[in-house]
Amino acid sequence: MDFRFKNKKITGILSILPSKEIYFDNELEYYNFSESKATKLKLTMGYNKRRIFDKELCVSDICVQGMEYLLATGKLCKEDIDAMILVTQxxxxxxPPTCNLIQGRLGLGMDVLCMDIVQGCAGYILGLIQAFMLLEQQNINKVVLFNADILSRKVSRYDRQISPMLGDACSITIVEKSDAPCDILCNYNVDGGRAMSVNIPAGGWREPSTSQSAILEEDKDGNRRSRNDMVEDGSQIFNLIQLNVPKMIHHVLDAAGTSKSEIDYYMVHQPNRFMIQKLADKISVPRDRMPSNIVENYGNSSGVTIPVNIVHNLGSLLISGKKKLLLAGFGVGLAWGATILDIGNLDFCEMFEVSNEK
Structure with missing residues (x-):
């Protein structure tokens, strides 16, 4: 489905990252990789280091620390916040809803709209769509969009497929009404028939966690995981990226009346370096205009890789200037979405490290 918006803008992006780094080379004992295969995977997939939170730090703790930083530095005022959206798994x-906890801990007004959205790799796009829709309301002028995940705790350390690249992160994006005329096109799609391609079998209402669901079992590829751990069908994700995502990107370009060359950067979700480079080749854009360096520096933090990507690669450029970006997310759900918009002259576009304490 397509969505069109006018007179909306992003005014700030804060990427919130844990200080703790885990290096791929230090975890090889869990994966049983040969030295030659480990070297090849680092080069091809971008395995290097990832960031994770520990000591039971939760999403609300991370979001509150980020907000307190923005409030303390004068980048945001409590009184200006009309709505908050949290996208998380x-x-x-x-x-209760986690966004409500954030509102309470920050001491915001009781008329601030709070909303949780359970979504993964395409969640940042869905969060932007929801923020733009809220801004259609007369009384809503500023929306705080949180995107956060700490899925490293739901992956077996013996899972050679997922564990080497999964990281934790959070972002805070400020979305506001704009006096300057601007057009934004978004597109969002879901294939629920393939939703279980990425899943955590136990822990919800359908299959509660038990002592049995915590038992590690080995699959045919040598991965050891329990039913409490994330599992994914990598071939389904690769097919999504190679088939559905290119069609979506070409569609949003056509619908926006924009050529590929007019897009300064394609800032997309990064499951790993290999898949993103293949996507760039598939849609025939130079690899340097679709950065693929987030997993190797921070890990795959689901949809949060998009704002982390923006801040890491374009931070200073978006403070002093403006760029036309195509943002895209794809994966869990299965869901895939994209938006084309101009971003620039931001109030802030920076990274913030939080302590591993509540």
Whole structure:
């Protein structure tokens, strides 16, 4: 489905990262890789280091620390916040909603709209769409969009397929009404028939966690995981990126009346370096205009890789100037979405490290 918006803009992006780094080379004992295969994987997939939170730090803790930083430095005022959206797969509790906890801890007004969205790799795009829709309301002028995941705790350290690249991260994006005329095109799609291609079998209402669901079992590829751990069908994700995502990108370009050459950068979700480079080749754009260096520096933090990508690669450029970007997310759900918009002259576009303490 396509969505069109006018007079909306992003005014700031904060990427919030843990200080703790885990190096691929230091975890080889868990994966049983030969030295030659480990070297090849580092080069091809971008395995190097990733960031993870520990000591039971939860999503609300991370978001609150990021917000307190923005408030303390004058980059954001409590009184200006009309709505908050949290996109996460790592809720603090089954209930209450995590965004409500953030609102309470920050002491925001009771008329601030709070919303949780459970979504993964395409979640940042869905969060932007929801923020733009809220800004259609007369009384909403500034929306805080959180995107956060701490999925490293839901992956077996003996899973050679997922563990080497999965990281934790959070982002805070400020979305506001704009006085300057601007057009934004978004597109979002879901194939629920393939939703279980990425899943955590146990832990929800359908299959509660038990002592049995915590038992490690080995699959045909040598991965050891329990039913409490994430599992994915890598071939389904690769097919999504090679078939559905290029069609979507060409569609949004056509619908926006924009040529590929008019896009300064293609800032997309990064499952690993190999898949992103293949996507760039598939849609015939230079690899340097579709950066693929996030997993090797921070890990795959689901949809949060998009704002981390923007800040890491374009931070200073977006403070002093403006760029036309195509943002795209794809994966868990299966869901895939994209948007084309101009971003620039931001109030802030930076990284913030949080301590591993509540």
């Amino acid at each position: 790592s809720q603090d509790y089954f209930l």
